[in-house]
Amino acid sequence: MARKFRVVVNQKEYIVEVEELGGTTNAQSSQPVSLPAEKPLMEQPKVEKPVEKPKVVEQPQAQTFSKSPVSTTGIEVKSPMAGLIVKVHVSEGQRVTRGQKLVVLEAMKMENDILSEHDGKVSKILVKQGDNVETQQTLLIIE
Template identity: 60%
Template sequence: MARKFRVVINNKEYIVEVEEIGGSPIVQSVQPVVEKPQVVEKPQKVQTQDVKVEQPKEKPAPKIGGVEVKAPMSGLIVKVHVSEGQQVKRGQKLLVLEAMKMENDIISEHEGTVLRVLVKEGDNVETEQTLLVIG
């Protein structure tokens, strides 16, 4: 059984006849259709009203010296393994970030002391948000 469809490609309209054989459609013929002139309606003036939208306030980046550990993706903080003042080594697990139903370990790339922990368990974080600072 053949079916006809109207297909638009690069603003050109075609009538395509398709016949289903063995469950997969096969194109039988393609007939270009003469392009119709487009009618552009004159835009109407719409009365608008100024609305003030308040942006969500982000936590300011810490001004302390040190290396910021940032979220590689947005997600939920499941576990924080370190606290402020704790010594950490390179490769040590700092916290667990859940994204898309998968738990991702955030590992320290530096040695030092945890100067600030800016998140807690249960916090939602965005990509590139600072999670903690190592000095």
């Protein structure tokens, strides 16, 4: 069953339709509707933005955020977020397959496995256990 709600954000009115599906909710938003000037806003409700799935966007190889010099050959494996390198599971010269665990990155008290997206050979490792890394910093290169 779908229910409609009127939500006001930054003095713009939105009509939102919410439908319950098996214990989860989906929200659809229409275009903003301007409020009449004579209608005062008493208290604006706090509205949380819906969480979107992360989109995979490949960066051009010329753009690099690495602290170390990086070879232009091969595929750069970059850190998806800032954090601490907990463990490096591969070594230089090692062959890796798609889906293989390369590095464990701790961010916000959670360990995140960085997996290989390609088959190949690790040509260079640019981080070690205990290193702090930034978002989009190159961790290693696979040829």
